[in-house]
Amino acid sequence: MSENKVTCLHDKHVALGALMSPFGGFDMPIQYKGIVEEHNAVRNAVGVFDVSHMGEVRITGPEAQKFVNYIFTNDITKMEVGGIQYGMMLYPTGGTVDDLLVYTMGENDYFLVINAANIDKDVAWINEQAAKFDVKVDNQSESYGQIAIQGPEAEKTMLEVLSLDCSDLTFYTFKCVDYNGDKMIVSRTGYTGEDGFEVYASHDTIRDMWDMLIQAGVQPCGLGCRDTLRFEVGLPLYGDELTQDITPIMAGFGFFVKLDKDDFIGKEVCAQQKAEGAPKKLVGLELHDKAIPRHGYEVCNENEEPVGYVTTGYRGISVDKSIAVALVDAAYSKLGTALKVHIRKKYFDATVVKKKFHDKSYKK
């Protein structure tokens, strides 16, 4: 346990009585009140998450734009200052190093938000690629705390509790705000399928804001419901739906891979898979029974021969069904295909469905 890092809000989670567990190298809150209550707070009202474990890397220098576009699948040349893009960093094999957000801070000035578990790996990867470019790579992960305010009442909460008017921010844009002398980044982003904001600031500012939100009665939410929320709306988690063996094309995220831009790492394999079809694909599965498919469970064809595995599965919360996302051989990926999931000693019937089980309600 002592090997895990802690976020700047760790003592507050413990004081709130959160169930704590290791995630991505950090000792993180899984739940406070209960996953179902917290999930529903975000779908129906508002909740606040400590996501300070996420990593932040600043890339600047004369070739920053050229460099980021070379390691990132989306096309950052299409972005203006204040814009954000989602995409992936790939290996030359097309497998995924990480999925991330890129914030355009200024000309040749980018802020990358990466997954906690991948910070060391990503920074090493970025530095390795950066050798051929005139750029400066600065891992700022330990300087920033981060909270996410998510749910249909998020905009109102930002204004009323934190005095931050965010009505001017559209989906996937951000602004820099001076807050008691601290420069912070506020973006209309999230990982829940609901409207919401993420705030990056110094540890002290994040602690102040957290206290204000909790005192105002905003539900603290743990990583437990963060996972059920993102899963229901078809958002991937690195390690489950995206790995070094899973390309964004296999995962169905080809939209974020811009094959019409200049060369980028992994382009060749993605182009080939897009043209010829990927050998494996991520699909949604709906079980006909109440049994719950979990990460790693075997997925079989009707003859009970293995054709893939479950990447994430739950008894849905906003969707009252046992549902999963699975990586299967492409031959079994068509909507309506009958498959089986091996759960403990039995095989349960399932049908291939869309992997967006619940509709997103973003404010565009």
Place this chain on the structure above:
Amino acid sequence: MSKIIDGLYYSESHEFVKVEGDFGYVGITDYAQHELGNVVYVDMPEVDDEVEAGEDFGAVESVKAASDLVSPVSGTVVEVNEALDDEPGLINKDAFENWIIKVELSDKSELDGLMDAAAYKAFINE
């Protein structure tokens, strides 16, 4: 503070047995339901299935994870708590009241290897 009831038998994997004559009602303890959180599914055996002490006979699933059910006793399943099919959350409301299976005990001496309420209380407070 978890509830513990006198007169029941307890296992280290947090199942309880409530004995009535030749039969035992098996479920999970209040401590276990609290650790699991919202129970969303209970995978139960069928009537007439044989269970064996120390062997899995199903699972209790919370939102987050599946937890195997390990039978503290051996015997034949004579009844399963079908109410849990429709409302698995009953286990969170009262874990001791909402037993999972009723077993016709084949070897009552197995009960001697289980903990009593006092021993279980000490066990979970370790």
